[in-house]
Amino acid sequence: MLTSIPNARLDDRPVDQLQATVMRAELAAMIERLTGTDGAHATAIPRFVLARVSHMQQHPVHAVHEPAFCVVAQGTKRVLLSxxxxxxxxxxxxxxxxxxxxxxxxVDASPEAPYLGLRLSFDVKDITALALDLRLGETLPKRASQRGLFTGELSGTLLDPLLRLTRLLDAPEDVPALAPLIIREILYRLLRSPDGWRLAQMAVVDSHSQRIAQAIGVLSRRFQEPLRVEELADEVHMSVSSLHQHFKAVTAMSPLQFQKQLRLQESRRIMISEHADAATAGHRVGYESQSQFNREYSRFFGLPPARDVKRLRELQLGRTSP
Known part of the structure; x- marks a missing residue:
């Protein structure tokens, strides 16, 4: 016996859901047309990058991710933070x-249905300025520090300006005048979203989130130097215990673990792009012990430095597109 299911027919779905489905399909079609080949593609809009991948990636790609709004138009992606x-x-x-x-x-891509995505990076100053304009700092409830990375629903209200921004790539003469306005609208929608307070916290003077952002900045600039947590805490006006607590809440790792990941990622970049050996790369990022560098590199990337770099170079040579 068949039973009816409420809202099962396409015509019965909420209009917003129908519109969002159509918008996602249009966004995927535009990215596929505008990329054409695998890889990351810079666009005429500053800090707006399109991406296409035709095969599931066997190994994760490690990077220091700047503040950004990331969208998958087709496929699935997995991101690891610690x-x-x-x-x-x-x-x-x-x-x-x-x-x-x-x-x-x-983790979900094929030549017939490639992964299609985009990234819109934000300057922290832009986030802070808009949050201050909206006076969000005055209405934020007091909450414990939360992760500096989160997912949210890609609703029609976000898809609409995102589509308009992507369409601008077909009208480059309109980019200087219209792109900044649309990007501000996207940021506004993000700040007004249920998790928007995580962004707005950075605009609150002397908030824990803002101080952790300062600590991250210090570590990013001076990761080659020995880490003295007491000095870092003093520099961002926090106690050592408070720094540890809130730093881990935001980044899912301690300051020392954070520094270690920065060092290892930079050493990998040095070996690949500058053709340096492991000893040179390890020393340049702050390791005094070569054996310690090799151990930590192997643990983090899954292979010793020389074998890992060789694998990456072979992958680069085997690629048919940028």
């Missing part, structure tokens, strides 16, 4: 609110 895993597809977005060392991996 030991935490975030998986999102075309129904969600990923927001990175702080400069964080993360690992990303496309």
């Amino acid at each position: 030991d935490e895993v975030y998986v999102y597809d075309s129904s969600q977005y990923l927001m990175v609110a702080q400069n964080l060392p993360v690992s990303g991996q496309v």
